[in-house]
Amino acid sequence: MTAPEPAGEDLSPGEQLLLDRLTVALHDADHITLLVGSGVTAGVIPRVPGVLEIADSYAAGRNDDGALERALAQARAELVGAAPVEVYRAYRRVFTDWVSGEAFDVIAQQAVLKAYAAPDPMESPLATHGLGQRLERGVAEGVENDRFSWNLPRGVQALGHLLARIPEAFDHRVLTTNFDPLLEIAIRDAGGRAVSLPLDARGRFGHAGGSDGAVRVFHVHGFWRPTLHVRGPQLLHDPAHIADNAPLVATTADLIRGDTVCVIGSSDWAGTIASAVARTRPLRVLWALNDADAATALSTAERLRDRTGTAVECFPGVDSERLFPALAERAQVPVPPRATGLKNRVRHHNWERQLVSQPGTEPPRDVPGLLLQLERRFGWxxxxxxxxxxxxxxxxxxxxxxxxxxxxxxxxxxxxxxxxxxxxxxxxxxxxxxxxxxxxxxxxxxxxxxxxxxxxxxxxxxxxxxxxxxxxxxxxxxxxxxxxxxxxxxxxxxxxxxxxxxxxxxxxxxxxxxxxxxxxxxxxxxxxxxxxxxxxxxxxxxxxxxxxxxxxxxxxxxxxxxxxxxxxxxxxxxxxxxxxxxxxxxxxxxxxPYIKNLKHDAHMLRWSSQDDLSRHLHRTRELPGWDVEGSYIPWLFHNALLLPGYLNHEPVLETDDFPLDSWAAFVAAIEDGKPVLDDLAARVTALFLR
Missing domain, CATH: 3.40.50.620 (HUPs)
Incomplete structure (x- = not known):
């Protein structure tokens, strides 16, 4: 490791001090045990209040005459002024009583999927899955593997590069109370390997062998999807029983093996982290707080010292979005702009069509070539x-x-x-x-x-x-x-x-x-x-x-x-x-290519005469958005006129000796008053009707 460098000027005093502590630990080759909470992913995944909103939406759409909604309202009324986590506990109990023990897994999964946005929903693994249905391992793994579609906060991305590039500094492990897979995705995105190991109700995480070189991500409070070890019926631990779950606390303590413990993004509402630290040997505990008040940091440090029996240093005003990129810079771990990969999966047909739609070209005489031209020229x-x-x-x-x-x-x-x-x-x-x-x-x-x-x-x-x-x-x-x-x-x-x-x-x-x-x-x-x-x-x-x-x-x-x-x-x-x-x-x-707003049975797609089609074309021409790609007229022009002519290597439609071999030319002819809509109706009707 390199010697400490001056911290970034945009860091808060608490962030700068914590950065110095972590840099020294890296320089001294100490093992750092990271304990990460929901604050690290809060930019893209809802925290407790957002999860409760998803639960309310689920209840509103449930076909039970409003019974679940009323039960949730009753729980909220009994907890007016209480912390959101207390309401969360009550919601979990209501869902268990009124729906099932695993019902809240669906809510948690929907919260996680807020960070997932496939560019083409039809190609997403979720395309074949209902939103209110529990995601099983196969589908959920497919969603995780679609890593380019996940939104990673800047801090998580930087942490992924740190764990992938210098995993030995963190003992090839990270502990988290989060149930989302963003840490694993960030590590894989940085070229590393990651293994998801959720702890079950007895504190067990299954077999972690065969993953040499991989970073083990231990999910202390459960994981968003089933794994080989934890399959259900409940993926997340019941918050009402986490605090008194001795095996869970004992395993968490055993997993803390570093010389330095860094807790970031966690309020430790369940007390799991503090209880685990209390069971470990003496070590250095660095606890990051989002609250920027220095007095609060001092009182929190005193409270944690009494709770754990270990001196805890608290750092106010810490934002992981700033801290982890700064730590990566200190450790000389580059964090390049994230490659989305979309350019390899989405064709720009409009742009390509302008380049390759030229008169006189002949369709390929091989199947792969023809399929490629259907893509490039016509948007198939x-x-x-x-x-x-x-x-x-x-x-x-x-x-x-x-x-x-x-x-x-x-x-x-x-x-x-x-x-x-x-x-x-x-x-x-x-x-x-x-x-x-x-x-x-x-x-x-x-x-x-x-x-x-x-x-x-x-x-x-x-x-x-x-x-x-x-x-x-x-x-x-x-x-x-x-x-x-x-x-x-x-x-x-x-x-x-x-x-x-x-x-x-x-x-x-x-x-x-x-x-x-x-x-x-x-x-x-x-x-x-x-x-x-x-x-x-x-x-x-x-x-x-x-x-x-x-x-x-x-x-x-x-x-x-x-x-x-x-x-x-x-x-x-x-x-x-x-x-x-x-x-x-x-x-x-x-x-x-998809034709907008029309299905097979629409009369506009099954006309009976040339005059009939011509009337449809002229009336559609008067509507706003008539020339948007995929709409009625451009779709007919490309697919019912240009396509068959191209496939048969026929001359294109002309007006005043000007070839109409592109949509731009066709629109220009319409605006110039040329009767090309009627010509289109005549040509296409000749093909459509005998």
């Missing part, structure tokens, strides 16, 4: 999972009275892939349908559109009803692969509902019965649309996973390689995410 989303090049394409389509222009756009891509040798299977979800005339017309439209870009390439139409009615025993039945990926609806239901146990909300979202929302705020704002969706959506939509997944599983059992890609809309991402969570890795996915 390609997800390849364990496959270099898809050989088979599964396009599930629900049978409707009439096909829409969304079906047409998907058919164009299916045809282009078929032309390149991909085996295209159109799986028609006709379960429960008796309209055979509609069936014939619907398939004829799909077939015609596929042929427009497929140029006669082979494609296969499969009736989902016929597949299920055959009920034949798959040739691979009885093999380990068939047991993992069953091909009958009952086995799928048993695995999906019985073993995976998704929330009802996630199930409804996968069936497109409700919007897929992943935060309490979004749910509250959309309460009435959700109710409307539930009331008007057909119950047979819930059959989709139980009928479609068996067919996909049968395709995957046909060969040893996962060479299948599905085709569909972006709102089907949650359906396939649930399939992956149920059956493991498998197909890739290709999603067409």
């Amino acid at each position: 989303v390609t997800q390849l999972r364990g496959t270099v090049q898809p050989i088979r394409l599964l396009w599930p389509v629900r049978l409707r009275a009439r096909a829409s222009v969304i079906h047409m756009v998907q058919a164009f891509v299916a045809g282009a892939l078929a032309r390149l040798g991909v085996e295209v299977r159109v799986c028609v979800d006709d379960v429960g349908s008796r309209d055979h005339e509609a069936h014939s017309g619907f398939l004829a439209d799909l077939d015609r559109w596929i042929d427009h870009t497929g140029h006669g390439a082979a494609r296969t139409f499969v009736s989902l009803t016929e597949f299920l009615d055959r009920g034949h025993r798959h040739p691979a039945a009885g093999t380990p692969e068939a047991l993992l990926r069953p091909t009958d609806p009952w086995s799928v239901a048993r695995t999906f509902y019985g073993e995976r146990n998704p929330s009802l909300y996630a199930l409804l979202a996968a069936a497109k019965a409700v919007p897929n929302l992943t935060s309490w705020d979004e749910l509250e704002k959309n309460a009435w649309p959700i109710v409307q969706s539930v009331l008007r959506t057909d119950a047979k939509n819930l059959l989709t996973p139980l009928t479609l997944w068996p067919y996909l599983n049968s395709m995957l059992l046909e060969s040893a390689t996962n060479d299948v890609m599905t085709l569909g809309g972006r709102d089907e991402a949650i359906l396939w995410a649930q399939w992956r969570q149920t059956f493991g890795n498998g197909p890739g996915h290709l999603y067409n």
